[in-house]
Amino acid sequence: MKAERKGILLVFFAAVLYSIGGLCIKVIPWHAMSINSGRNIVSVLVVGGYLFFTRHRLQWNRWVVLGALCVCGTNMLFTLANKMTTAANAIVLQFTAPIFVMLISIALLHKKPEKLDVAVCAAVLAGVLCFFLESLEAGGILGNLAALCSGLTYAGVFLLNDMPNADPISSVFWGDVCSALIGLPFLLRETDFSPLPMTSLIMLGAFQVGLAYILMCEGLKTTPAVTASLISGIEPVLNPILVAVFYHETIGPLSLAGAIIVVVSIIIYNMLKERMNHDHL
Numbered sequence: 001m002k003a004e005r006k007g008i009l010l011v012f013f014a015a016v017l018y019s020i021g022g023l024c025i026k027v028i029p030w031h032a033m034s035i036n037s038g039r040n041i042v043s044v045l046v047v048g049g050y051l052f053f054t055r056h057r058l059q060w061n062r063w064v065v066l067g068a069l070c071v072c073g074t075n076m077l078f079t080l081a082n083k084m085t086t087a088a089n090a091i092v093l094q095f096t097a098p099i100f101v102m103l104i105s106i107a108l109l110h111k112k113p114e115k116l117d118v119a120v121c122a123a124v125l126a127g128v129l130c131f132f133l134e135s136l137e138a139g140g141i142l143g144n145l146a147a148l149c150s151g152l153t154y155a156g157v158f159l160l161n162d163m164p165n166a167d168p169i170s171s172v173f174w175g176d177v178c179s180a181l182i183g184l185p186f187l188l189r190e191t192d193f194s195p196l197p198m199t200s201l202i203m204l205g206a207f208q209v210g211l212a213y214i215l216m217c218e219g220l221k222t223t224p225a226v227t228a229s230l231i232s233g234i235e236p237v238l239n240p241i242l243v244a245v246f247y248h249e250t251i252g253p254l255s256l257a258g259a260i261i262v263v264v265s266i267i268i269y270n271m272l273k274e275r276m277n278h279d280h281l
Helices: 002-018 021-027 032-053 062-084 087-094 097-108 115-138 141-161 168-187 195-219 225-247 253-280
Strands: none
Touching: 002 195, 002 225, 021 062, 021 087, 021 195, 021 225, 032 062, 032 168, 032 195, 062 087, 062 141, 062 168, 087 115, 087 141, 087 225, 087 253, 097 115, 097 141, 097 253, 115 141, 115 253, 141 168, 168 195, 225 253
16 A cells, blocks of 8 residues: 555656646747757656666667657657647647547457447547637647647557567657657757756756656556546646746637546546446456
8 A cells, every 4th residue: 555655646746747848848949849859868868867777778679669659759749739839738639648549449459449438539529629629710720730649649658568578668768869869950050048948958858758757657566557547637737727827828718628628538537447447346
């Protein structure tokens, strides 16, 4: 019980650290690819240090590589989305990852969907539609598409981590290296290295990417996946609040309705699934 409580706390702190991403990305006056490269350079140092001190050997196989590609895609798409749409849209649309996990499992693993699965997919689709209806007027449709795609790549991270010989921390290390290299040409063209962007960049790399992922990996060792996903629900709530308070970015009424539908639908889905699994035992 003590180990599980510790795991829950680690997942909670990881979610809190993830939630600073929207604000830090917004206040850095750089191209999204520059930000992504810079924060991942810092993250590589943090994760590399963790691997060194824990004597964890880096793995390299097809599942680790596929996981790294998904991590790299999630890093880039989420950063791009935060520059092209609101922080609320970016994080809530990425929060559709569990739905993509479900759909991929049905399509590729031939798992027959249950009525609950279909109902939740329909509800989340309705919520996502709210974002796109409002973005047609606001001009942020490309940002919303990038955020939705980051939900798809994030789903890939979860799926690939369950494959044989997968190693989550190795995938995140190689994914961060890939992200840093791809955005490096953009980073080398930046000229504003004043205290605000540099401090925000270090916070992103060290805490929002590096430390947060380490805490999540450690927390998931003793925390059930459903419990972890429920605790992680604090991220799509806290992220836009921080941006609204410190960056004064507001969310439209239709997008707000969509956010509530998406977050509530996935939380209820996880709770019902947990109850169903418990009843089957």
